Amino acid sequence: MPVSTPTLQALVPALPLAAAILTMLLGRRLGHRAHLPAVFGIAGAAVAAVMLLLSTHAIATHEIASHGADAGHGDPHSAAAAFQTAKRFDSPATLWHWATIDEAIVPSPAATPPGTPLSAPNAGGSAAAIPFSIPIQLRLDPLTATMLALVTCVGLLVAIYSIGYMSHDPDYARFFSLVALFVFSMTMLVSATNFLVVYVFWEAVGACSYLLIGFWFRKPEAARAAKKAFLVNRVGDFGLAIAVFLIWMTYGTLNFHDVTLADGSLQPGVLGVTRLEEPGRIVGGAIGTVICLCLLLAACGKSAQAPLHVWLPDAMEGPTPASSLIHAATMVTAGIYLVARCAPLFEACPGALVAVSLVGAVTALLAGLIATVQNDLKRVLAYSTISQLGYMFVSLGTGTLLGFTAAIFHLVTHAFFKALLFMGAGSVMHSMGGVIDMRRFGGLRRIMPITAATFLVGSLALAGVPPFAGFFSKDEILASLHAKAFPGGHDGHHEPSTVATVLQPVGFSARLAANPTNTPATNWLDGLDRPTVWRAIWWMAILTAGLTAFYTFRAVFMTFSGPERVPEEAAGHDHAHGGSGPHESPPVMTIPLCILAAASAVSGWWLFSTHALSDFLAVTPSLAAPAVAATAVPHAFHVDIAIQGTLAAAIGIAVAAIGHLGRRSDGPQMERFLGPLEWLFANRFFIDQLYSAFVVKPLEALAFVAAAFDRFVIDGTVDAVGRLPVAAGSLVRGLQSGLVQRYALAGASGVLLIVLALFWRLRG
Amino acid sequence: MTLPEILTPGRLLAGAVTAAAISLWLLLPRGRESGVARWLGILLGIAALAGLACAGRRLGGLGEEAVFLTVSLVAVVSGAATVLTRSPVYSAIWFAMCLLGVAGVLLVLGAQFLGVATIVVYAGAILVMFLFVLMLAQPAGLAPYDRVSNEPFLSAVTAAVLLGLLTLSIGRLSAEPAAPLAAEPAVTVAADPLAENHVARLGAELFGRHLVSVEAAGVLLLVALIGSIAVVSRSESAGLEDAR
Amino acid sequence: MMPATLLGMLAAAGMPADGLTVNGLLVGAMLFALGLVGILTRRNLIVMFLCAELMLQGVSVSLVAWSRHHGDWGGQMLVIFVLTVAACEAAIALVLVLGAFARTGRLDSQAWQSLREDNLPRAVDHALPPIDAAAASWPKLTPAGVLPETDEDELLEREHV
Numbered sequence A: 001m002p003v004s005t006p007t008l009q010a011l012v013p014a015l016p017l018a019a020a021i022l023t024m025l026l027g028r029r030l031g032h033r034a035h036l037p038a039v040f041g042i043a044g045a046a047v048a049a050v051m052l053l054l055s056t057h058a059i060a061t062h063e064i065a066s067h068g069a070d071a072g073h074g075d076p077h078s079a080a081a082a083f084q085t086a087k088r089f090d091s092p093a094t095l096w097h098w099a100t101i102d103e104a105i106v107p108s109p110a111a112t113p114p115g116t117p118l119s120a121p122n123a124g125g126s127a128a129a130i131p132f133s134i135p136i137q138l139r140l141d142p143l144t145a146t147m148l149a150l151v152t153c154v155g156l157l158v159a160i161y162s163i164g165y166m167s168h169d170p171d172y173a174r175f176f177s178l179v180a181l182f183v184f185s186m187t188m189l190v191s192a193t194n195f196l197v198v199y200v201f202w203e204a205v206g207a208c209s210y211l212l213i214g215f216w217f218r219k220p221e222a223a224r225a226a227k228k229a230f231l232v233n234r235v236g237d238f239g240l241a242i243a244v245f246l247i248w249m250t251y252g253t254l255n256f257h258d259v260t261l262a263d264g265s266l267q268p269g270v271l272g273v274t275r276l277e278e279p280g281r282i283v284g285g286a287i288g289t290v291i292c293l294c295l296l297l298a299a300c301g302k303s304a305q306a307p308l309h310v311w312l313p314d315a316m317e318g319p320t321p322a323s324s325l326i327h328a329a330t331m332v333t334a335g336i337y338l339v340a341r342c343a344p345l346f347e348a349c350p351g352a353l354v355a356v357s358l359v360g361a362v363t364a365l366l367a368g369l370i371a372t373v374q375n376d377l378k379r380v381l382a383y384s385t386i387s388q389l390g391y392m393f394v395s396l397g398t399g400t401l402l403g404f405t406a407a408i409f410h411l412v413t414h415a416f417f418k419a420l421l422f423m424g425a426g427s428v429m430h431s432m433g434g435v436i437d438m439r440r441f442g443g444l445r446r447i448m449p450i451t452a453a454t455f456l457v458g459s460l461a462l463a464g465v466p467p468f469a470g471f472f473s474k475d476e477i478l479a480s481l482h483a484k485a486f487p488g489g490h491d492g493h494h495e496p497s498t499v500a501t502v503l504q505p506v507g508f509s510a511r512l513a514a515n516p517t518n519t520p521a522t523n524w525l526d527g528l529d530r531p532t533v534w535r536a537i538w539w540m541a542i543l544t545a546g547l548t549a550f551y552t553f554r555a556v557f558m559t560f561s562g563p564e565r566v567p568e569e570a571a572g573h574d575h576a577h578g579g580s581g582p583h584e585s586p587p588v589m590t591i592p593l594c595i596l597a598a599a600s601a602v603s604g605w606w607l608f609s610t611h612a613l614s615d616f617l618a619v620t621p622s623l624a625a626p627a628v629a630a631t632a633v634p635h636a637f638h639v640d641i642a643i644q645g646t647l648a649a650a651i652g653i654a655v656a657a658i659g660h661l662g663r664r665s666d667g668p669q670m671e672r673f674l675g676p677l678e679w680l681f682a683n684r685f686f687i688d689q690l691y692s693a694f695v696v697k698p699l700e701a702l703a704f705v706a707a708a709f710d711r712f713v714i715d716g717t718v719d720a721v722g723r724l725p726v727a728a729g730s731l732v733r734g735l736q737s738g739l740v741q742r743y744a745l746a747g748a749s750g751v752l753l754i755v756l757a758l759f760w761r762l763r764g
Numbered sequence B: 001m002t003l004p005e006i007l008t009p010g011r012l013l014a015g016a017v018t019a020a021a022i023s024l025w026l027l028l029p030r031g032r033e034s035g036v037a038r039w040l041g042i043l044l045g046i047a048a049l050a051g052l053a054c055a056g057r058r059l060g061g062l063g064e065e066a067v068f069l070t071v072s073l074v075a076v077v078s079g080a081a082t083v084l085t086r087s088p089v090y091s092a093i094w095f096a097m098c099l100l101g102v103a104g105v106l107l108v109l110g111a112q113f114l115g116v117a118t119i120v121v122y123a124g125a126i127l128v129m130f131l132f133v134l135m136l137a138q139p140a141g142l143a144p145y146d147r148v149s150n151e152p153f154l155s156a157v158t159a160a161v162l163l164g165l166l167t168l169s170i171g172r173l174s175a176e177p178a179a180p181l182a183a184e185p186a187v188t189v190a191a192d193p194l195a196e197n198h199v200a201r202l203g204a205e206l207f208g209r210h211l212v213s214v215e216a217a218g219v220l221l222l223v224a225l226i227g228s229i230a231v232v233s234r235s236e237s238a239g240l241e242d243a244r
Numbered sequence C: 001m002m003p004a005t006l007l008g009m010l011a012a013a014g015m016p017a018d019g020l021t022v023n024g025l026l027v028g029a030m031l032f033a034l035g036l037v038g039i040l041t042r043r044n045l046i047v048m049f050l051c052a053e054l055m056l057q058g059v060s061v062s063l064v065a066w067s068r069h070h071g072d073w074g075g076q077m078l079v080i081f082v083l084t085v086a087a088c089e090a091a092i093a094l095v096l097v098l099g100a101f102a103r104t105g106r107l108d109s110q111a112w113q114s115l116r117e118d119n120l121p122r123a124v125d126h127a128l129p130p131i132d133a134a135a136a137s138w139p140k141l142t143p144a145g146v147l148p149e150t151d152e153d154e155l156l157e158r159e160h161v
Helices: A005-033 A035-071 A079-087 A142-165 A172-191 A195-213 A220-251 A273-277 A285-303 A311-317 A320-329 A333-341 A343-347 A350-371 A377-397 A401-431 A449-463 A469-485 A509-513 A520-527 A531-560 A568-573 A587-610 A612-617 A639-660 A669-674 A676-682 A684-735 A740-763 B009-027 B035-053 B062-084 B088-108 B112-137 B152-174 B198-208 B211-243 C006-010 C019-041 C045-070 C074-104 C152-157
Strands: A093-106 A128-138
Touching: A005 A035, A005 A093, A005 A128, A005 A142, A005 A172, A035 A079, A035 A142, A035 A172, A035 A612, A079 A273, A128 A195, A142 A172, A142 A320, A142 A333, A142 A401, A142 A587, A142 A612, A172 A195, A172 A320, A172 A333, A195 A220, A195 A285, A195 A311, A195 A333, A220 A285, A220 A311, A285 A333, A285 A343, A285 A350, A285 A377, A285 A520, A311 A377, A320 A377, A320 A401, A333 A343, A333 A377, A333 A401, A343 A350, A350 A377, A350 A520, A350 A531, A350 A684, A377 A401, A377 A469, A377 A531, A401 A449, A401 A469, A401 A587, A401 A612, A449 A469, A449 A531, A449 A587, A449 A639, A469 A531, A469 A587, A469 A639, A531 A639, A587 A612, A676 A684, A740 B152, A740 C019, B009 B035, B009 B062, B009 B152, B035 B062, B062 B088, B062 C019, B062 C045, B088 B112, B088 C019, B088 C045, B112 B198, B112 C045, B112 C074, B152 C019, B198 B211, B198 C074, B211 C074, C019 C045, C045 C074
Parallel strands: none
Antiparallel strands: A093 A128
């Protein structure tokens, strides 16, 4: 290979960063060529990322085969072989060391014995002074490689699409610079191998998203939406910060990987293979659960899960390419990535895993219900994104290898079809002169055939219709969930019901049972890990599948079927550049649509049938950990689960067809159909109003009180202090006579007094 | 109780300082003239001088003592008269007298050149300039502002206390043996007022070790010359404008 | 017994300094104090400068005494430079005094008090008793032409024009 792997790893974030800086500096000069640095930078990053993906895949395949052979097992995909392979990926490329401290006091440099209470001083051993630094390193393992390829490829398509979409915008350069910066932040986030670096780029991603949502900051709604997204994300970031602190106090390191210190000793990373090898070194109990719940809070903020989902629908005020970039493929998947990366931590806390699933299921259902009554095409997609992310959380929460890989699988396919749908919506919006309300147009399939066709493919994928991508990924999620909900299985294969039983062979459950740090709250949370609860989650997932199909096809039918209608804005929109009336979008926009449509159509089947993705991901250190790997099951296609999922989708599509196929899109079908529920859904379950009443209004009152306090008490005190010298000065103002001899007298006698005082002291 | 027991050195100094303060206050112009106050002031002034003279030392010989006493009395008394006289013209003439006394003191102290230079520079140049200006500016000589003083009491007390402190500290310092300032003093000053080659050695010192300072002083004089001419021309033009 | 030397008794112990040195320092201190009184009290600008020169003389005498005390030329050298600086100072100061006189017709240091605090009344001398000296008889001229316009503020500052 002509370019070494570390160079490629560095190139992936470096090229977009360079493009961002170049565009920022030269934006005005570049004019209508401002997209060139960003497009080529992200393209270079995408090429590098794909090369990395291929090389990682080659290494994984080769090594797992050799390790499988070494171990003497017939099955090359055994857990032991996967773990041996995973060790290969535990050495990141170092860029530089930041915040180097020669003798840092580290709370617990040695491995913390499991279950040590946090309140104990220097939990787990004496504090020691060891060299400390925050290494800025790039890791490369299957999970990272997958995310890198995904982020850069989708980013590239979005950048190309934006050339057409943003062509009339006066801030053309700023947009591309932000997109490149966002790709940089996101690639660094998934490459980081230290919790602190993750935190830094977690914030950077949030900042980019703020800038992109508020791109049209002169529009009040956009500014408000950007602020809302930022503030809601802060709540999640707070969770991540607490989690980082707790991890530092508990593990004494923030590195993912093992580090060999200067004196030759090995410092096990939080997610390093040394720690993963002995499951007892992952802290469970109350501390572990709190860490995991804080990580979950962070993931909820970034991935728009209930109750922090409120920012994502409003974020549709941003430019559509930004919506598809942030909300389809990249930023919202940061939460999924984080949970998957920290899988071993979650694995030690069954309660936290149930919480992940419950949050996901509730979000999926809630967002699905709200999406059914939205009339804004982009908002339907936004709620659909929230719903699908909830699906991924449900899958992560099952805590099985299948669940984790299925979540990433769904993440990948969802990135394809949701980016496709967003871009399709953007194409419609572009053609309709900025109108996105589905009641105002209809029957567009003749006007924009390519957009309609690709949108339909995306919708089929989203609805989970076989053989499109969404069907397979959703099926894997349902399969992992089914195994938890109906232990004992349908195929007769043994499916452990709880994590504790999974870990029996490695002596984990005894420790969990006797863990003295479990509090009543965590015990209650752990107690939720039982089939009844999983069954409830299962039915919520199935219901959501039906809802997904319904609202997706409601949108498709309202937009593309029925009598042809276009809003008046569309007619005037095109005169500027010679066209007349609504039109199909330019090729620069439709080509990405076609590519994504192809990916949406075949990627699911391909990845599912070859197990390429799941086998590949299984050698990620976090997922190859014995605790996770022990939950692996043979690949299988469960016909009964597939039928249930497909049935739900079919019912949803059918209901949508009854309501909307071939009708005018501005009819009152939904109101008649849902009745009072429509009012509830249309108001989004009043969650925004609840936030307003219980968070925003009290805070505003507090701010008002604080402002009053500041103005009257603090300012008053300061003013009083300021008046004090004036008052004192007015007493002696009479001395300021303007007579030079009085000044001289004052000076002379003053000096004399000082000399007298000195004499007085020296006398003794 | 005998006189020496009452007149301890500390009490003597305190008394002399008090007498000096009161005398100065009485003699300073305060608006109305009073013969009693004047004579009382003169008497107190003599007492203060006598008291302060007690702080002095006996010198080697009686003749030497007489010479020093004469010149220093001339200097101090005419200096006091310079300050206390109402008319500025008399002030200037008393100042010239004072300069003569100071020149004598300098001579006695062994600084022949400086003694002569003081007379030449001050009496010969600066004082004449003063008188010239005085004649120009104030022919009347009995202006109201010459008949009153600014804060006479406080000023007199300040100066008297200063004098007391200086006397006290001179006494302290003299107890310590004199230490050569430089590691190797270039030339030792001859105690004899009529020492051989005094001026030659002073010149050698001035144009050897202090050559740069002499050059700087020369530049300073030039700058002062040019500066005063510049200010004069400007203020005269301003005065002309005022006159118009 | 009258103490021959006050300082001889004030001094705790040690070799008494040369008598001339101490006496010279005393004379210098007296001249300096007298000059200080003058510069603080006398209102006539010219007398103020005479007093400043008096202070300089005091300092010169002290410097020469110290020079004698230490057996070093430094003090005398410094006096030469004091003379130089005094000459410069006198030249510039007299020019300034002349300028001031041209503006106000007075040599009064109290004529300038515009740097005083706002709302503070102007310092004014108390009424003085008349001088007994024979009143000067100035020639009386016949008024001719018109009276020039007078500036109230300037009248305050000016004694005669």
